[in-house]
Amino acid sequence: MCGTCHTPHTSSGTQDRAHYLEGAPLWLNPTMPISDWPLRAPRLAGQPSGTDAEVVTLLTTGIWKDGKPLRAPMPQFRMTKEDAEAVVAYLRSLSNAVGQ
Numbered sequence: 001m002c003g004t005c006h007t008p009h010t011s012s013g014t015q016d017r018a019h020y021l022e023g024a025p026l027w028l029n030p031t032m033p034i035s036d037w038p039l040r041a042p043r044l045a046g047q048p049s050g051t052d053a054e055v056v057t058l059l060t061t062g063i064w065k066d067g068k069p070l071r072a073p074m075p076q077f078r079m080t081k082e083d084a085e086a087v088v089a090y091l092r093s094l095s096n097a098v099g100q
């Protein structure tokens with residue numbers, strides 16, 4: 001599900017597999033204006049911006065490294081620690097090089 005937001009879409013509307021989880025402009029917009037709506041879902045492939053422990057905390061509690069939840073529409077996940085660690089290991093395994 002992460003790719004829905006964190007992967008760019010091609011002109012035909014499908015996820016661009018060549019840039020899987022490399023970050024993307026958000027295509028979702030609120031129907032009512034919300035101040036502070038994010039414009040991008042950041043890159044996850046290779047090196048999410050937090051440490052492994054910070055990303056595990058985010059995925060198990062919904063709290064990011066600044067002690068606050070991320071902005072919508074980033075879902076607030078409540079994964080088990082095992083699932084969160086598996087997701088982090090997967091993200092780290094993806095290529096870190098831009099354009100690969």
Ligand code: HEC
Pocket residue numbers: 001002003004005006026038040041042043044048049050055058059070071072073074075077087
């Ligand atoms: C519905 C869209 C959506 C989905 C689905 C989604 N995200 Fe996000 N994610 C976002 C947005 C938007 C942000 C930026 C939030 C902000 O700036 O406050 C974000 C931010 C993040 C960040 C912080 C990255 C940084 O550099 O600040 C991480 C880590 C993250 N998401 C991981 C995930 C993972 C892992 C999944 C799947 C299990 C996922 N996200 C699914 C929209 C989404």
